[in-house]
Structures are given as structure tokens and as C-alpha cells.
Amino acid sequence: LGHLGQAVRRALEQTRLRAVEQEALGAQQRSEDRFRALIEHSADVIVLLDPIGTVRYASPSVTRLLGHLPEQLVERPLFDLIHPDDLKPVRSAIVRVLGRGRAGLLIEARLRHSDGTWRWCEGVPTNLLATPDVRAILVTFRDVTERREADAARAGLAAIVESSGDAIVSTAPDGTILTWNAGAERAYGYTASEVTGQPISLLVPPARADEVLNILERVGKGEHLWHFQMTWTRKDGTPRDVSLTLSPLRDATGRVSGISAIARDITTLRRAEELLRLRARQQEVAAYLGRSALAGVDFDVLSAEAVSLAARALGVDHCMVLQVHGPERMVSVQTGARSPEAAASWMISMSEADFEGCMQLYDGPVTIEDVRGNGHIEMPLLTQLGVQSGMSVPIHDARRTYGIFGAYSVQPRLYTRNDLAFLQAVATVLAACWGRRDAFTVRTDLEEITLPNGAEALPDSGSGASQWRLPPAARPARSAIRPGPVSSQ
Structure with missing residues (x-):
């Protein structure tokens, strides 16, 4: 009976031990199943390498990342998938891990997809060769292609912004x-x-x-x-x-x-637009003054309009019409500014040196960056107005020079060829009007000469000049009639 009791106890103990063993095996299996599930469903790829880099295991996620089945990679060198330009740093990282043990540094490299394209991957190698249940180099890596492309796009955008x-x-x-x-x-x-x-x-x-x-x-x-x-x-x-x-x-x-x-x-663009508007305005002013001259507007009225309109069209502070009066060394000035009410007339007496300088302006166009130190002419009027720069052109036609047309600014300024051309166009209109006035004065003076007995006035033919009929005996030969010279003063 005693032996029977011992046998029963041993049987019970063995049953208990088997139950414990089964429980342990079940727990291990459950743990392995959980670990396997984690590996298989992980977004990261896990590979196990031997010391020379041959793949011993690849997790299923490698298919999502690189298109290869795990079994297609086993027994293949991982280095076969790495881009040639990245191969050296990857090998160096593996060597460092083998030499120092445990985890290495984060590395990035391009791995070839099964479709031939390249994927940027970020991974960390860990030396587990000394771990009995592993005995391999563990490498975990993930796809960072989108991040790298986004970084490159941001870098490109930053370069564009900076340049x-x-x-x-x-x-x-x-x-x-x-x-x-x-x-x-x-x-x-x-x-x-x-x-x-x-x-x-x-x-x-x-x-x-x-x-x-x-x-x-x-x-x-x-x-x-x-x-x-x-x-x-x-x-x-x-x-x-x-x-x-x-x-x-x-x-x-x-x-x-x-x-x-x-x-x-857009400062330069604004200035160019303003310049175009200025040129258009100048053309309008020149055309308007030309039409006024053709319509017979009096010279004094036309010159008063010209100085004000030209000042605004050129964007200067003052425009002037100057006429030198011979031996008296007097200068008559018709001046105008951007506002019509600023128009005025002046008569100035000059020194002999100033007179000679003024006469030089009759020779042709002159542009002066600093009127006060130009050596040609110093006028109290310009000093009072604070003029610093200016340009002038002679008012002349084929017969004579009548005066000077000038534009002046209280600021330093460079005048363009277009500015000078506009000033000359206005001066040409003034010369035509001035010449017509002088011609009319000459005709009027001739008409005041005592007429021969028997002369009678004829009706106005519309030419603007009076006509007379002389008796036959008093009428000179046609060849004897010549226009008299026009005075240069």
C-alpha cells in the first residue's frame, strides 16, 4: 500500500509538472505570436544580418516598402539593394557596430525597389551577435522618401526665396x-x-x-x-x-x-510711366502752342502761356523767355512757373560781363547742372528763385535770333535729349510768332509813309495787310520792289 501511495504521488507530480510545462510553452507561444504579429504589422522593416551582411531574416513589411517577398531576400547580401553612392557609409556603419557593439548611429541610404526605383530609408543597426536567441545584426529601417522630397522641396523653395x-x-x-x-x-x-x-x-x-x-x-x-x-x-x-x-x-x-x-x-517702372506721361504732355503742349500761333494769337499772350505750360510739361520750377536789348545791356524776361498765376515780366540791367555771357546762350542749346556757377550768366532773378540747374535754347528762325527760351529747376537735375527737343519745339513756335509780329510791324511802318497823290485804299483782300492802288504815273516798275532788311535788334 505504501508503494502504491508513492506511485500515485509521483504520477500526480508529473501531471502537475507537465501542466506547468504546457502552461510555460503556451505562454512562450503566445509571446512569440504577439512578437510575430508586431513584426509582421510594423511599418518598420526588420532584417537580421550575419557578420558579412547576408540577410538571415526579413520581416513581411519589406514587401510594402521595397516590393520584395521576405524569402526573396534571405541568403542575399543586403548591400546588393543599396545605392552605389550610399554603399560606403552603410558599410562603415556596420563595421562600427561590429567594433563597438550594441546600437549604432542613425543612417540614411537609398534602397532599390523591385520596380527599379529608389527609396530613401532611415535605419539603425544593432549588434546582437552575442545574444543567444538572436546571434545576428539587427537592422530596423523605415521609408523616409516623402520626407526627403519635402525637405528637398523646402530647400529649393528657400533657395528661390534667397535668390x-x-x-x-x-x-x-x-x-x-x-x-x-x-x-x-x-x-x-x-x-x-x-x-x-x-x-x-x-x-x-x-x-x-x-x-x-x-x-x-x-x-x-x-x-x-x-x-x-x-x-x-x-x-x-x-x-x-x-x-x-x-x-x-x-x-x-x-x-x-x-x-x-x-x-x-516698381520705382523705375513708375518713373518710366511718369516719363511717358510727361512726353505725351509735352507733345500736347507743343501742338497746342503751334495751333495757337497759326490762329494768330498775339506773341505776348502766346509767350505767357508757353512759359507756364512748358514748366508743367517739363516738371521744372520755372520757364523763361529772355530778350537782350543791344547797347543798353537790358534783358526783358517773361517768366512762368507750374501755376499760371506765377507768371511775371521783368526788365533787368546787366553788367558787361553778364551781357557777354548771356549773348553766348544765343549760339545754341545749353544745359547747365549748376546755373550759379556756370560762368555764362548770373542773373539776380535766378538767384532769387534759388535756381540750381537749367537748360536753354535760342528762339530763332532762318533770318535771325529773337531771344532765349529757358527751363530752370531749384534742384540739381540732368536734362535729357527729349527735354531739350521739347524746349526747342516750343522755341520754334515762339520764333514763328515773333517773326510774324516783326513782319507786321514792318508792314505797318511802311503803310504810314506819305502816299503819292492819287493813291486810294483797296478793300482788305483777307491777307491781313492793307493794299493801295497807285496812279499809273506814280507806280514803280515791279523789279524795283524789294522787301527791306529786318533789323537784328
């Missing part, structure tokens, strides 16, 4: 400058370090500060502003005309987190 000739600026919603590209540095003279953290109103004239606040508010509400024109100021105080494109910058939630501003300097 752009336009000023590209980003600000916080309140207008605080966050970024400032090289184009902005070139255009406005501030470095990025000088303006970062400063308000965008730093670039705007104080009188337009309220306008900036209104713009920030509009864009902060999501509005886009295209080709909005305003004036920005350089670091040296020079104003520049700019065309702005303003856009809201949104974060991942869609909230406006900043403002993008692209500023194109």
Missing part, C-alpha cells in the same frame, strides 16, 4: 518681422538681424502707419491682397515705390499664424 530679386518677408499676425530674405536686404539696406523682431511699420512712412494696421487686419482675417501699391523707405531714408502681394500663412489647424509679403520695387 529672388524681390523682397520676400514673413511676419507674425501683428506685423512683427520673422524672416527677411537677401532680396529685401539689397532693396532696403537692412540686414535680417537688424529687422527680425521689429515691426513691419519700420519700412513705412509715419503718415501711413494706420494704413499698415488696416492691411494687417485684413490679411489676418484671411484676405489676399494682390499688387497693392505703397511706399517703403530704405534704411538711408530713400523712398521706394513697391507693389505688394500679401497672403495669410496658416498652421495645421487652418488658423492664420503669419503673413507673407512679396515686395517688388
